[in-house]
């Protein structure tokens with residue numbers, strides 16, 4: 001049984017001609033929104049529910065389910081649980097070895113990213129396996145990075161056929177069968193090919209091209225290290241080391257420039273890097289902004305930047321009100337490829353909420369050749 005995705009947002013690209021007297025309007029339709037019933041607001045019929053357990057493989061509209069899948073509503077639950085459902089009213093909980101899946105009609109050969117909200121329901125770590133045929137990733141569900149409910153993750157894949165089955169699976173064998181991750185919203189976005197911005201050697205230096213960001217509610221989107229993500233949901237950038245970085249948006253956070261930026265939430269355990277093309281021995285100027293997302297993340301921060309053989313430490317004192325400064329570093333290219341890397345030197349957690357990690361914001365990364 002296949003359910004096809006048949007919607008898309010229309011984006012208007014306005015390109016002003018010289019003097020701005022005439023405008024050329026190019027219409028491009030690409031996918032950027034919830035998958036069908038991606039917020040589970042359309043529930044199973046009452047007759048297909050045994051308490052919260054969904055009975056029947058096709059009883060959850062638009063989805064196929066396998067194993068013990070519960071349909072839950074936010075708030076206090078029998079057994080003393082409390083399910084916060086940040087992005088809506090309803091969610092599904094995946095029991096041990098349970099999964100939900102859906103077939104989407106996509107453009108073969110294109111890259112897509114999925115954005116989804118997950119909350120763990122028990123104290124122990126839970127895992128969510130997200131997959132399409134031939135590509136999969138296991139996400140640790142820790143809920144460490146958001147104060148008000150679940151974390152949001154992004155995962156990218158390449159559509160290798162015109163119909164792609166996306167699936168979310170709980171591979172864990174928890175002792176307590178009432179544990180298991182809670183999924184509350186799933187969106188998809190087509191990742192359009194990157195364009196160079198004139199003169200800047202860094203691709204997607206302002207972090208403007210990234211996964212879908214939920215419009216109504218955002219705790220930022222966590223981007224996992226490349227071990228888990230072969231295709232980056234943040235095009236151009238490589239997330240190194242062990243822990244994720246977080247994409248933050250202007251609507252819900254302070255960002256230095258444009259619509260989005262990244263928050264370095266995991267101290268030295270997470271670096272973000274890009275390899276740029278350079279001319280050996282030529283001198284370049286790396287500039288970037290460092291600030292805070294106005295999200296209760298306070299203290300003495302330090303972003304370390306590396307380019308060629310040069311290092312720059314940029315201190316930033318966050319009073320958590322949103323602000324930024326610009327830093328620059330000149331370097332000589334060691335070869336035809338130069339790696340630029342950033343990380344947060346320190347670990348930070350939110351004021352009054354020490355369980356939640358946060359950090360400095362990085363934005364507007366540019367590299368220009370220096371004319372000597």
Ligand SMILES: *[C@@H]1O[C@H](CO)[C@@H](O)[C@H](O)[C@H]1NC(C)=O
Nearest residue numbers: 034039087088185214215216
């Ligand atoms: C955002 O909220 C509005 C109003 O509550 C709702 O109609 C819409 O579906 C929501 N959008 C998403 C993406 O959840």
Ligand SMILES: *[C@@H]1O[C@H](CO)[C@@H](O)[C@H](O)[C@H]1NC(C)=O
Nearest residue numbers: 279280281282332333334335
């Ligand atoms: C770069 O500089 C080094 C040291 O000055 C020199 O040995 C090397 O030949 C130069 N490489 C190029 C491609 O100019």
Ligand SMILES: *[C@@H]1O[C@H](CO)[C@@H](O)[C@H](O)[C@H]1NC(C)=O
Nearest residue numbers: 285286287327328329330370
């Ligand atoms: C590098 O760029 C910054 C910001 O534009 C500028 O202030 C600085 O002078 C530049 N450095 C060099 C060596 O051109």
